[in-house]
Amino acid sequence: MLRVSNLTVEAGTFSLRDITLHVPQGSYAILMGATGLGKTTLLEAICGLRRVTQGNIQLDGRAVESLPARERGIGYVPQDLALFTTMTVAENIGFALHIRHVPASEEQARVQELANLLGISRLLERMPAALSGGEKQRVALGRALAAKPRVLLLDEPFSALDDQTREDMYALMRTVRQATQATVLHVTHSRSEAQALGDCRFVLDQGRIVEHTHPAPSTAI
Amino acid sequence: MIPRWPNRDTWFLIALGTALGGYVLLILAMLVVDAAHTRFDVIWRAVHDPDILFAVKLSVFSCTISALLSVLVAVPIGYLMSRMRFPGRTLIDVCLDIPIVLPPLVIGLSLLILFQTSAGRALESWFQALTGSGITYEVPAVILAQFMVACAFAVRTMRATFDQTNPRAEQVALTLGCTRAQAFRLVALPEAWRGVVTAGTLAWARALGEFGPILVFAGATRQRTEVLSTTVFLELSVGRLDTAVAVSLLMILIAVLVLVLVRRWGALGEGAR
Secondary structure (H helix, E strand, O other): OEEEEEEEEEEOOEEEEEEEEEEOOOOEEEEEOOOOOOHHHHHHHHHOOOOOOEEEEEEOOEEOOOOOHHHOOEEEEOOOOOOOOOOOHHHHHHHHHHHOOOOHHHHHHHHHHHHHHHOOHHHOOOOHHHOOHHHHHHHHHHHHHOOOOOEEEEEOOOOOOOHHHHHHHHHHHHHHHHHHOOEEEEEOOOHHHHHHHOOEEEEEEOOEEEEEEOOOHHHOO | OOOOOOOHHHHHHHHHHHHHHHHHHHHHHHHHHHHHHOOHHHHHHHHHOHHHHHHHHHHHHHHHHHHHHHHHHHHHHHHHHHHOOOOOHHHHHHHHHHHHHOOHHHHHHHHHHHOOOHHHHHHHHHHHHHHOOOOOOOHHHHHHHHHHHHHHHHHHHHHHHHHHOOHHHHHHHHHOOOOHHHHHHHHHHHHOHHHHHHHHHHHHHHHHHOOHHHHHHOOOOOOOOOOHHHHHHHHHHOOOHHHHHHHHHHHHHHHHHHHHHHHHHHHHHHHHO
């Protein structure tokens, strides 16, 4: 469960003010809003990459706003994916486990499990430069999921994909969600994406959450 | 339809080609007249002259040490200046460029004066006790003089390299469990590998060509602090133009050899990733 209460974040001349949102355990929340209104800033604050001026962030009831990013247990997929270009797909996915000194056999098994789930088993030895846009998305998702994060933050992950690949990714996200039971906060501009994936929706405008809706049951997964 | 020739693009391409061709021609012309100005037997004599042989060895040794030191210092400075925002950053940025814009003789003179201060003398005494060698007018002075200039170029290269690598990858590494040091070592540094090789190569080449600060701070004593650049000066000063040119050609040969080897090694390192 992710709960953000009265959060204020200063980012140069721009600021987010009094942000409050609650994403229940296992929910898939969509965060919408026009470009440049602070969606990425909010995600960065939640995962610990940006300092919070005021307010609280709770994960499963535990306050994390003063913890460094590495201790929050949040999986983050940025808009540009930022894959590690000098590592293979397998090394990218296993990175979080490698850092935690997980035994190699266990790391390998987890990488294989995620590769199977994401349909990228045949790509494990490739370098990121040799992947298509959709394949890169899957690798970035696998890398974020490897350490079984409590919350997954996705920053416009499908914005650069063609329609067919995007549809494939929606289906994949449903499968991933079923398999991992992850709590997700997903930033997007796309209403169709919000309808296809979201349980609840937040709209950010002028640095504040201005709308919070639960879609009709038929549109939920 | 085939575009009419010449057209506006043609003139632009001719301008680009003229700039490239003119500059490369000038470089090649210098090398050719150098080669034409001396004879093979003079070069042969030069490479068997014990003084020149010493200068070759000291040049290769001092340039390698100063290039390694430059990379060791330039990588963290380049990373810090590229990634962090802190008070006084602009002033420090200007400060880092001073060795690039200062006349080389002034750098040598400044080093000489620095080591005449009480702090400098204390450092020299400490170094003497530690290694048995002084600094001023000794081999360490050669390395320090080369380092002062070479490092500034290495810092610029590393900063540009880190500016061009995506900081987002390091941020993702932080969310995956890395400390900042781990994110630097495991993500930023491997991605900057090509820049590290370029910085080292540039520092080595700068160090080989350095003359002014070495002459002032280390002197040009034969079999002691003489490097190839000072050999050219010494040979010219006693009127042996043929030998000066032969040593110059030797410097060109060594520089090309090292640059090719380092670039090849850099490409291998890149391919292994």
